[in-house]
Amino acid sequence: MATTKPKSFRKIWGQATPYLLILPVVIYYSIFWVRPVVAVIVGSFTDASGFFTLQNFVMVFNDESFFPALYNTAIIVIISVTIEFIGALFLALLINRKFWGSSIFLFLMLIPMALPAVATGAMWMTGLTAHGWINSLLYYLGFLAEGEKIYWLGGLQQNQLKLLALVIIIDAWQVIPSMMIILLAGLQNLTEEVKEAGYVFGGDFITVLRKITIPILQPTIQTAVILRLISAIQIWLIIVLLLGFGRLPVLVERIVYYHEEVPGLDVSYQMAAGYTIVVSVIVSLTALLYLRVSGAFKKEETV
Amino acid sequence: MKSKTNKKVIKAAKETVFYLFLTTLIAGVLLPVYFIVSLSFLSTREAYQYPLPLVPALKTDMELGYGERGYLLSVWDRIDKEYQTVLDTADLEKMEYYIKSQLGTKITEEELLFETSRLENSDEKSVFFTKPRALLNNYDTFFRVTRDAVPALIRSLQIAALTILISLSIGGLAGYAFARYVFKGKDTLRFSVLFVRMFPGVAIALPMVFILARANLYDEPLGLSLIYSVGAIGLTIWITASIFMGIPESLEEAAQVFGASKFQAFMKVTLPLALPGLAASAMYIFLGAWNETVAAIILTQFKPTFSVVVYQTLLGASGQVNLAAAGGISMALPAIFFTFFLRKYINRMWGGVKV
Numbered sequence: 051m052a053t054t055k056p057k058s059f060r061k062i063w064g065q066a067t068p069y070l071l072i073l074p075v076v077i078y079y080s081i082f083w084v085r086p087v088v089a090v091i092v093g094s095f096t097d098a099s100g101f102f103t104l105q106n107f108v109m110v111f112n113d114e115s116f117f118p119a120l121y122n123t124a125i126i127v128i129i130s131v132t133i134e135f136i137g138a139l140f141l142a143l144l145i146n147r148k149f150w151g152s153s154i155f156l157f158l159m160l161i162p163m164a165l166p167a168v169a170t171g172a173m174w175m176t177g178l179t180a181h182g183w184i185n186s187l188l189y190y191l192g193f194l195a196e197g198e199k200i201y202w203l204g205g206l207q208q209n210q211l212k213l214l215a216l217v218i219i220i221d222a223w224q225v226i227p228s229m230m231i232i233l234l235a236g237l238q239n240l241t242e243e244v245k246e247a248g249y250v251f252g253g254d255f256i257t258v259l260r261k262i263t264i265p266i267l268q269p270t271i272q273t274a275v276i277l278r279l280i281s282a283i284q285i286w287l288i289i290v291l292l293l294g295f296g297r298l299p300v301l302v303e304r305i306v307y308y309h310e311e312v313p314g315l316d317v318s319y320q321m322a323a324g325y326t327i328v329v330s331v332i333v334s335l336t337a338l339l340y341l342r343v344s345g346a347f348k349k350e351e352t353v
Numbered sequence: 354m355k356s357k358t359n360k361k362v363i364k365a366a367k368e369t370v371f372y373l374f375l376t377t378l379i380a381g382v383l384l385p386v387y388f389i390v391s392l393s394f395l396s397t398r399e400a401y402q403y404p405l406p407l408v409p410a411l412k413t414d415m416e417l418g419y420g421e422r423g424y425l426l427s428v429w430d431r432i433d434k435e436y437q438t439v440l441d442t443a444d445l446e447k448m449e450y451y452i453k454s455q456l457g458t459k460i461t462e463e464e465l466l467f468e469t470s471r472l473e474n475s476d477e478k479s480v481f482f483t484k485p486r487a488l489l490n491n492y493d494t495f496f497r498v499t500r501d502a503v504p505a506l507i508r509s510l511q512i513a514a515l516t517i518l519i520s521l522s523i524g525g526l527a528g529y530a531f532a533r534y535v536f537k538g539k540d541t542l543r544f545s546v547l548f549v550r551m552f553p554g555v556a557i558a559l560p561m562v563f564i565l566a567r568a569n570l571y572d573e574p575l576g577l578s579l580i581y582s583v584g585a586i587g588l589t590i591w592i593t594a595s596i597f598m599g600i601p602e603s604l605e606e607a608a609q610v611f612g613a614s615k616f617q618a619f620m621k622v623t624l625p626l627a628l629p630g631l632a633a634s635a636m637y638i639f640l641g642a643w644n645e646t647v648a649a650i651i652l653t654q655f656k657p658t659f660s661v662v663v664y665q666t667l668l669g670a671s672g673q674v675n676l677a678a679a680g681g682i683s684m685a686l687p688a689i690f691f692t693f694f695l696r697k698y699i700n701r702m703w704g705g706v707k708v
Contacts, residue, residue, distance in 0.1 A: 071530035072542060074523040075586060079549065082561075082583050087552055089560035149371070156696050158379050161386060164688040166644035168663045169681030173389040175667070176674050183388040186404035223382070235703035269707040276708055280550050287647060291668075302553050306647075309559055326556035333551040346708050 093323035098316050106324040109317060119299040122214065126300065127282045127336075130218045130225075134282075135275060137222060138229035143259075145230075146237040156234075163227035171291035174220055178202040178292065203292060213298045217289055221282075229274045236270025237263070272344050279340055283333050301329045393678035394488050396457030398428070398439070400675035406431055411486055413458040417472050418479030424448065424469060425479075428456060445469065457490040491679035495666065499680070502662050508574050509643060509659040515578035516642040517635045520585035521593075525631065527586075528593025529619075532705075533602060546587035547708070554584065558648040565652065572654045580652065581642045589634055595705030596630035597623065633698030636691040643688055659684055 097103040110116055145156050162170075177184045180199045188194045202216065240263065248258040264271070286303040295307045308315075308322040315321075392400060394409035414429035416436045423443025427436040440451050445465050452460045464484070472480045487493070496502045531539065561580055562571060570576030600623050608618035646660040653661060663680035666673070 068530040068534035068536040068539075071526045071534075075527045075542070075590065078523055078582070078586060079545070082579055083549055083552075083557070085564060086557045086560040089563075090552075090556055093560075151375075153696065155375060155379070157693055159382060160692045160696060161383065161689060164640060164692040165386070165685050166660055166663075166681070166688065167646050168660055168667060169389065169685050172663075172667050172674070172677045172681045173385045176392060176678070177385060177388060181401070181403040181405070183392070183405050186407075187384075187388075189404045190407060223385070231699045232703045232706070235700045235706070238700040239704050270703075272708045273703075273706050276547060277550075280547065284553050286555075302555065305553060306555055309555075310651075322556070322559070326553055329556075330552045334548075337547060337551060341708065 090323050090326050093319060094327045097320065106317075106320040107328070109321060110324040110328055113304070113321070115296070115299040115304060119301050119304050122210070122298060123283060123285070123300045125214055126218060126221070126285055127279070130221050130285075131275065131278055131282050133218065134222050134226050134229055134278060135271075137226045138233055138274065139271075141226065141230045142233040142237055143263075145234055159230065160227045162224050163231075165224070167287055167291075170220075170224055171288065174288070174292060178216070180204070210298060213293065216292070217285075217298065220288055220292075221285060224288075225278065225282075229278055232274040232277070233267070233270060236267045240266055268344075269346075272341070272346050275344070276337060276340060276346075280333055280337055283336060284329065301325065301332070305329065389678050390682060392675055393491055393682045395675050396455065396486070396490070397673065397675055398455045399431075400673075402430075402432055404432060409486070409488065411488070412483050413452075413456050413486060414481065414483050415452070415456075415458075416479050416481050417468050419472075424472075426451070427479075452484070453487070453490070454494075457487055458484045459487045460484050491675045492683060495676045495679045495683070498676070499662055499666055501657070502659070502680070505657050505659045505662045508656060511574045512578045512581070512658060513639045513642040515575060516581045516585055517638045519578060519582040520589045520638050521631065521635055523582070524586040524589030525593045527590045528595075529597050531590060531594035532597035542590075543708075546590055549583060549587050555647055555651070557583070558651045561648075562652060571652065572656050574656070577649060577652055577658065578642065580648050581645060585638045585641055589638065591706045592634045592637065592702045593627075593631065595703060596627050596634070596701050598705040599630070599701055600626045630698055630701040633695055633702055636695050637702065639691055640688050643684075 416427040420441035426440040565571040565576040605618040649658040667677040
């Protein structure tokens with residue numbers, strides 16, 4: 051009896067260890083994440099005088115910018131995540147070939163990731179104005195005649211496709227590196243023998259990529275894409291830096307708009323809270339859908 | 354023999370094409386960065402010219418003549434290829450200030466006096482002189498003129514350090530649990546890392562104003578680092594789990610065989626081996642905290658971070674593109690410096706991460 055007591059205590063202690071290790075995270079999240087989130091959720095169901103209401107969501111859906119914001123966000127997410135994935139995979143495959151200078155090449159490709167949003171904002175703002183460096187460069191290269199200018203950010207409200215394209219290119223430029231490092235890490239774990247076997251059996255580069263590399267890389271691809279998907283839906287800062295509020299409405303831009311730009315209105319806080327909940331629901335559903343389709347749930351409890 | 358040289362030629366040609374391709378790629382990706390760097394060295398006069406000069410000038414050619422109000426200062430325009438009159442004044446102090454601030458060029462009062470006397474004593478209508486550019490002028494001005502750029506820089510460093518401390522200690526513990534233990538709710542917690550990111554960060558920052566204000570942490574470095582850690586902890590769990598998974602558990606067990614406790618085994622064996630990877634995650638956290646702007650704008654008032662100061666130079670009333678460029682570059686430098694080291698640890702950090 052006396053000998054078993056410390057033993058069982060030890061056993062319980064051993065079983066409790068992982069929970070003790072994750073306890074700080076749980077506490078931290080509940081103070082600094084759950085609390086503000088609950089505050090916003092409560093706010094989204096409350097009217098200005100503090101009573102329960104669903105009116106906030108009705109206002110959000112009736113907001114004339116809601117559907118444009120939804121479409122714009124959807125277009126940006128679908129196109130930019132696709133482009134970014136292809137670009138990141140291409141770069142990762144290239145760097146993984148370990149040619150002479152590949153390490154420096156990797157560093158140079160990572161630089162856009164290291165730049166702060168304000169610096170990238172400054173970069174594209176000074177580039178895309180009529181007097182900016184992009185027009186200057188085109189002029190020096192002979193694409194623009196003297197006095198001729200391209201108004202990149204100008205134009206009518208209808209011409210949103212151009213603005214969308216610009217936003218997608220700029221976003222891709224900044225985001226590809228962070229997606230690329232995740233894919234590169236996965237590729238580095240792949241042994242050469244596996245690929246060589248594919249080549250031995252007569253596969254060409256594309257076949258090996260499609261039948262061997264990508265399937266083995268699948269979990270890494272899931273990680274990279276899901277992280278990107280979640281933040282792509284929440285794009286707004288670069289759009290506001292380049293175009294200001296309202297020119298190209300997207301969902302999160304609307305939250306900031308109601309909170310920061312028109313804080314005086316009676317409904318500002320309600321609108322911002324309503325938009326926040328709508329965005330969170332959209333992000334969660336998209337993420338769950340992606341994880342289900344890509345099969346991430348099948349491997350549960352196997353790690 | 355012939356086919357051998359042929360093969361060599363083909364190989365060399367292939368390599369040349371490959372490296373040409375890489376160069377194009379580098380040029381394409383880094384072109385915008387080049388222009389912002391170049392802009393940060395341009396004088397205020399040139400920064401607003403069109404077309405923008407492709408490279409910053411190293412010297413300024415000037416011409417001094419007689420004007421209606423006194424002396425006429427002209428400056429060589431690199432775009433129009435001619436001397437252009439920029440100032441007509443008898444006030445040498447004003448002229449000196451103009452040359453320094455607008456032309457970003459070094460000149461002293463004595464030098465200017467010397468040039469005017471040279472003009473007075475000559476029969477010519479004007480004299481020409483060349484002075485070296487003060488290349489770091491914009492950087493100097495940014496830090497001198499911008500209200501509290503230096504204190505903001507120090508605060509940003511404090512915030513980044515605190516964020517690293519909080520996220521690495523809290524996230525690292527959970528990461529270790531992920532790597533070494535099987536327990537109930539592991540998957541829930543693994544997905545919670547994603548879950549935390551699904552709620553827009555801006556939307557969290559807004560109610561945090563009240564929560565931090567109640568704790569007297571609003572407008573304080575610690576308050577901001579607590580917010581930054583929410584996002585950082587999630588990724589730190591994933592990354593540190595990946596790092597610990599890369600260190601064989603058998604090493605810890607071996608240490609325990611020799612009488613070390615589990616804690617000692619961790620401290621003496623696993624931690625030293627994990628240290629480079631953990632340092633790399635610290636740099637990763639640094640990048641996030643250092644570069645963050647939006648929450649910083651919302652959650653600071655009198656104690657802005659460096660990113661907020663740069664943002665205000667860019668968009669505020671004092672906005673001047675070449676100064677903003679200099680601010681942006683000063684901000685990017687430490688981040689780029691850390692990225693240089695980070696690239697070696699990509700596999701350790703992300704190799705074991707799986708959703």
